[in-house]
Amino acid sequence: MNNSEFWASIDQIIRDGFTPEGLNILERYAEQFANGQLLFKRFSPQEQHGCAAGGPSNVIATILAGRENSPDNVAEKLSDFKRELKRGAEQAEVIENWAKATGCWIDNVDSQLSHSFGEEIAEGGEAKVYDNGSIIVKSIGLDYFIHPTYALDRISLHNAFFPETALSVIGFGRDSGGNFKIIVEQPYICGVQISQTEIEDFMSKMGFELRNRRNWTYTTPEIYLSDMHDENVIKSDTGTIFVIDCDIRINIPELRQGGTRAYTNEIEFT
Secondary structure, eight states: HHHHHHHHHHHHHHTTTOOOHHHHHHHHHHHHHHHEEEEEETSSHHHHHHHTTTTHHHHHEEEHOOOOOOOOOOHHHOOOOHHHHHHHHHHHHHHHHHHHHHHHHEESSHHHHHHOOSSOOOEOSSSEEEEEEEEEEEEEEEEETHHHHHHHHHHHHHHHHHHHGGGGEEEEEEEEEEEEEEEEEEEOOOEEEEEEEHHHHHHTTTTOEEEETTTTTESSSSEEEEEESSTTEEETTTEEEOOOOOEEEEEOOOSSSOOOOOOOOOEEEO
């Protein structure tokens, strides 16, 4: 199967309304993705492994979100920002329809998670956090991303670079305001506060360059990493450093941070 045939099969699954046969095909693609038979060329091997570590739901949603829609007359007349909002809404709708067909959709995320886990224990710019004992549950929005594909990339990249605190996708939903959410689990890490100097040393050893101390941004030519402050990075009693949250992206030139990567939805079967 070549690239065009693969994406034509995804289009057909969507048009058919996620039938049992279509869902089986998606599960097979997820298995091929996880074992390296299906390569998503946007990712390095390490990043593809990180995507697979997020679970089959992360892989399938990444594939569905990676599908490129043909431009239509309406989209061509919109401003760049509104066009991106439209594309993001289309991606979210496709994932929603698939999630409802597979039973991993939550109608009212805030209410359901509060009922299951109690009141939220933390809230950041784009996520709410709930306590579930040895793991925490996060409800991640699209405030920083617009497109689900970028939010899903963040999960895959986090898992690739910080596997000790890997995120696993367990579902999708919308909150009471109708905002699309990705629901993930993550190990709970108990630690102590770390200094910014220690974070900078840690990132330097990983090969990242400090770009902006004011917003805690680090980069390599391939990866953009921000929000690396002492609430998102902690140190265990034994001195091990854990990154529990960050804004991590493929470093494309448009970010103006020395990036050399390009987004692509090309796939290859090996």
